[in-house]
Amino acid sequence: ELSQRFNLAMEASNIGIWEVTDNGHHLFWDDRSAALHGCEQDGVRNRLDDWHGAIYPEDLEAAEAHFFNCICAKTACTETYRVATEDGAVRYLRSAGASYRNPDGSLRSTGIVWDVTADMLMAQMLRDAKAVSDIKNAELELALDELSKREQELDELSSKLDLALASYNCGIWEVDLETRTERWDERMCQLYGIPYTDGIVSHHEWSKLV
Numbered sequence: 229e230l231s232q233r234f235n236l237a238m239e240a241s242n243i244g245i246w247e248v249t250d251n252g253h254h255l256f257w258d259d260r261s262a263a264l265h266g267c268e269q270d271g272v273r274n275r276l277d278d279w280h281g282a283i284y285p286e287d288l289e290a291a292e293a294h295f296f297n298c299i300c301a302k303t304a305c306t307e308t309y310r311v312a313t314e315d316g317a318v319r320y321l322r323s324a325g326a327s328y329r330n331p332d333g334s335l336r337s338t339g340i341v342w343d344v345t346a347d348m349l350m351a352q353m354l355r356d357a358k359a360v361s362d363i364k365n366a367e368l369e370l371a372l373d374e375l376s377k378r379e380q381e382l383d384e385l386s387s388k389l390d391l392a393l394a395s396y397n398c399g400i401w402e403v404d405l406e407t408r409t410e411r412w413d414e415r416m417c418q419l420y421g422i423p424y425t426d427g428i429v430s431h432h433e434w435s436k437l438v
Contacts, residue, residue, distance in 0.1 A: 248337040252299045265311050284310040298325035299337045320348040
């Protein structure tokens with residue numbers, strides 16, 4: 229009954245079981261392990277060649293190191309590698325295993341393998357989103373720095389303009405054509421001999437000063 233429950237849980241989770249015997253020269257897959265690697269189901273023959281052939285060449289070295297560690301290490305180890313599906317898509321598999329000794333002293337290594345493609349793609353999507361966000365933040369910082377620089381230059385230019393106008397005793401005015409009013413600065417009021425209040429001068433007041 230316990231074995232049936234275990235098999236049901238493994239099947240529902242689509243987790244495959246593998247086992248290495250004969251001092252690392254024979255690899256056994258159950259049907260789910262074979263299917264996850266895109267290989268035909270054959271529970272008796274050695275699957276080492278199938279395993280090597282299914283893995284992406286770029287991941288083979290790490291996968292072989294995992295295989296070796298599972299056989300030799302006394303602690304559990306895990307590794308993620310890629311295999312190609314029949315339709316050419318990429319499938320990410322995670323393998324976890326460890327070694328143990330049988331009562332007769334022989335060494336066996338066993339483990340499980342399962343599909344983590346969705347997790348890996350989600351992690352990659354989050355990394356890509358973070359990279360885009362970092363670029364945008366960097367661009368924003370550059371834009372803010374440029375804006376601060378322009379504001380500083382504008383302040384310096386405004387100070388120079390005020391200094392130049394003061395040295396020549398020039399006044400500044402601007403006119404609102406809709407309201408027919410003008411805004412004068414303090415020097416403009418001084419030039420016309422009127423006190424400076426809010427700087428608003430109507431067209432009628434200006435006409436009286438001319």
